Amino acid sequence: MILSPSQIAELTALMRAHGVDTLEISEGADSIRLVAAAGAAAAPAAPATAKATAPGVGTFAPLACPGQAVQPGQVLGTIDAGLVRRPVTAPCAGTILRLLAEPGSLAGFGTPLFEIN
Amino acid sequence: MSIVTLERARVTPCGGSALLLEAEGDLTLPTQMGIWNIADEIRDWPGVLDLQPGMNNLLVVLDPVEGDADATAARILARWQDIPRTRTLGRLIEVDVVYGGEGGMDMQELCDIVKLTPAEVAARHAAPEYVIFAPGVSPGFGYLFGLDQRLFCPRRQVPVMRPAGGGVAIGGAQSNLGAPIRPGAATMNPTGWYVIGRATNPPVPFDLDYDPPNRVSLGDRIRFRIERLDA
Amino acid sequence: MIEIIETAPLNAVHDLGRLGTRCYGIGRSGAMDRVALAAGNAMLGNDANAAGIEVQLFPIVLRFTVDTMVAVTGADAGALLDGVPVPAFWAMPVKAGQELELVSPADGMRSYVTVAGGIDVPVVLGSRTTALRDAFGGFQGRALKAGDMLPIGAAPALAAREAAGFGAASPWHAVTRPACGDAAPDDITLRVVPAGEYEQYDEPSQAALWAQPWTVTTQSNRQGYRLQGDKALVRQPLEMRSHGIVPGVVQVPPSGQPIIQLSDGNSAGGYPKIGVVIDADLWRVAQAAPGRRLRFVPCTPALAREAERELAHYLDTLRRQSAWVRRAA
Numbered sequence: 001m002i003l004s005p006s007q008i009a010e011l012t013a014l015m016r017a018h019g020v021d022t023l024e025i026s027e028g029a030d031s032i033r034l035v036a037a038a039g040a041a042a043a044p045a046a047p048a049t050a051k052a053t054a055p056g057v058g059t060f061a062p063l064a065c066p067g068q069a070v071q072p073g074q075v076l077g078t079i080d081a082g083l084v085r086r087p088v089t090a091p092c093a094g095t096i097l098r099l100l101a102e103p104g105s106l107a108g109f110g111t112p113l114f115e116i117n
Numbered sequence: 118m119s120i121v122t123l124e125r126a127r128v129t130p131c132g133g134s135a136l137l138l139e140a141e142g143d144l145t146l147p148t149q150m151g152i153w154n155i156a157d158e159i160r161d162w163p164g165v166l167d168l169q170p171g172m173n174n175l176l177v178v179l180d181p182v183e184g185d186a187d188a189t190a191a192r193i194l195a196r197w198q199d200i201p202r203t204r205t206l207g208r209l210i211e212v213d214v215v216y217g218g219e220g221g222m223d224m225q226e227l228c229d230i231v232k233l234t235p236a237e238v239a240a241r242h243a244a245p246e247y248v249i250f251a252p253g254v255s256p257g258f259g260y261l262f263g264l265d266q267r268l269f270c271p272r273r274q275v276p277v278m279r280p281a282g283g284g285v286a287i288g289g290a291q292s293n294l295g296a297p298i299r300p301g302a303a304t305m306n307p308t309g310w311y312v313i314g315r316a317t318n319p320p321v322p323f324d325l326d327y328d329p330p331n332r333v334s335l336g337d338r339i340r341f342r343i344e345r346l347d348a
Numbered sequence: 349m350i351e352i353i354e355t356a357p358l359n360a361v362h363d364l365g366r367l368g369t370r371c372y373g374i375g376r377s378g379a380m381d382r383v384a385l386a387a388g389n390a391m392l393g394n395d396a397n398a399a400g401i402e403v404q405l406f407p408i409v410l411r412f413t414v415d416t417m418v419a420v421t422g423a424d425a426g427a428l429l430d431g432v433p434v435p436a437f438w439a440m441p442v443k444a445g446q447e448l449e450l451v452s453p454a455d456g457m458r459s460y461v462t463v464a465g466g467i468d469v470p471v472v473l474g475s476r477t478t479a480l481r482d483a484f485g486g487f488q489g490r491a492l493k494a495g496d497m498l499p500i501g502a503a504p505a506l507a508a509r510e511a512a513g514f515g516a517a518s519p520w521h522a523v524t525r526p527a528c529g530d531a532a533p534d535d536i537t538l539r540v541v542p543a544g545e546y547e548q549y550d551e552p553s554q555a556a557l558w559a560q561p562w563t564v565t566t567q568s569n570r571q572g573y574r575l576q577g578d579k580a581l582v583r584q585p586l587e588m589r590s591h592g593i594v595p596g597v598v599q600v601p602p603s604g605q606p607i608i609q610l611s612d613g614n615s616a617g618g619y620p621k622i623g624v625v626i627d628a629d630l631w632r633v634a635q636a637a638p639g640r641r642l643r644f645v646p647c648t649p650a651l652a653r654e655a656e657r658e659l660a661h662y663l664d665t666l667r668r669q670s671a672w673v674r675r676a677a
Binding site for chain 3: 127129132133134139166167168170172175176178181182185259271272288290299300301302306323329331335
């Protein structure tokens with residue numbers, strides 16, 4: 001296949017953002033046709049967001065705050081258990097929109113903690 | 118000048134994991150021999166990390182977790198009562214000194230305090246045979262015992278910077294001799310002592326190419342010879 | 349190897365210091381904040397006494413020539429790994445070619461960079477610590493400068509469960525703060541065992557030692573900290589016999605304003621000593637910047653030993669728990 005699922009997701013988001021409902025891409029003998037579901041084109045042009053999640057169980061301690069620009073892989077906060085702190089990292093570059101959990105709250109594996117623009 | 122003298126020996130804590138044994142009475146050579154002897158024994162006691170003889174005193178550094186300061190203090194004091202106070206002294210080192218002048222920049226200041234002339238200070242300083250009593254603040258000849266009482270002089274209230282390398286100085290009831298400067302080492306040192314002369318041929322007391330690196334030992338003797346007295 | 353790309357003066361290689369050398373007139377030296385150095389080593393699974401880089405003047409920029417794992421502990425100096433912020437008390441895998449910069453601490457004085465396997469400079473008189481004044485030990489007996497290449501000791505290849513590494517609770521959070529009734533929250537409280545000459549101070553001076561804050565002056569470095577208090581410590585002038593002194597000794601020169609002797613302090617001296625800060629609290633002193641207020645709390649050798657055990661427990665626990673989030677690469 002010429003596109004990975006994440007690339008398809010990215011293209012779909014772009015189509016929605018720009019009100020495009022059909023997209024055809026071909027490369028050599030392969031071709032792909034993306035069609036937006038009915039009504040999708042009418043959705044508001046919301047920017048794509050990503051979430052930084054907890055790597056395991058522990059107490060959430062944020063290090064970064066909303067409005068802060070972050071780099072991919074940057075440690076935004078920690079999940080503390082005992083004396084050890086595991087990192088909550090930014091999945092992509094962007095700006096922190098908001099915290100999704102209270103500082104000091106208990107988080108489990110995959111708990112979303114930051115929303116990033 | 119009044120010097121702290123204890124009627125009875127005591128051991129006091131230096132924090133949680135070090136002890137200071139201070140001997141009774143005046144500063145003497147037999148007492149120091151007792152200090153060297155007890156240091157040799159304590160070195161093998163459990164929980165002892167390091168030892169440092171001073172002037173009729175001994176610092177014992179303990180392991181902060183394993184060492185038992187209270188029990189060790191009692192044991193040191195008990196052993197001090199009957200430790201032998203005799204020992205053979207070491208070799209004689211002879212050192213030529215230019216007293217006063219550029220190298221002995223504090224001579225006149227000391228003369229003013231002890232009320233002697235530079236010639237008298239030099240003669241009295243060069244008369245006795247000194248004994249290396251204790252390690253000093255850097256690798257070298259340590260603290261020397263044997264200073265003429267007329268030359269006792271309280272340390273300065275505020276330390277001053279003085280050139281390193283062969284300095285002959287007086288501080289309190291003690292004298293010392295600075296080691297030659299090692300390559301890369303500091304050329305000036307802070308001191309509260311009065312530098313009255315400079316050795317022209319000091320031997321090297323410490324050399325890392327040797328194991329152990331010390332080329333002089335506690336109990337070695339030093340005699341200063343007046344090479345010249347500069348104004 | 350670790351290449352020094354850029355460094356402020358007076359940053360040097362240290363381990364926990366030199367023992368058994370007092371007979372030569374050589375003091376212990378060693379890291380000022382030994383807990384931060386030991387914490388870094390615990391996080392990396394190193395020998396507790398492995399050597400690291402003590403950074404006391406900023407900035408410093410390091411480049412790694414091999415893939416390895418490093419820890420940055422002590423004062424939070426706003427570390428950046430290839431420009432990406434690194435949290436305080438943090439261990440992480442690094443790739444050959446990556447650069448670590450320690451910018452400047454907002455709080456605290458000294459940061460430590462440790463590496464898996466330790467900095468492998470030669471052991472001189474039982475230690476890798478730099479004896480700066482006597483010019484031996486550490487890296488060529490001197491402070492680091494740009495262009496220096498520091499060898500790294502052998503260590504098993506390590507990785508962390510997460511690529512970004514992991515952190516540790518700092519001793520400021522994990523170790524009990526010495527209790528001092530009316531100390532301000534920002535005051536650094538220190539336990540002090542009264543020393544030989546304590547009884548010779550007049551009663552107002554003894555009271556002032558415990559009751560008043562002592563401000564760290566700018567005349568403070570690895571040799572010692574000069575303190576300033578409202579009331580000076582008063583005592584009959586007496587000439588002391590020179591004796592060995594340990595880091596932590598609170599000496600009182602004739603001015604009556606005390607000096608705490610520290611890692612590179614003189615190994616012997618003759619000023620009277622009113623007390624000694626216990627070993628287990630010296631790491632706190634190491635992080636006290638000029639202007640910071642210190643408060644002294646009376647202590648005994650037995651209580652000092654308890655404090656030392658608490659520190660040992662913190663480091664042992666950190667070592668064990670770090671192993672859970674680290675794995676062989």
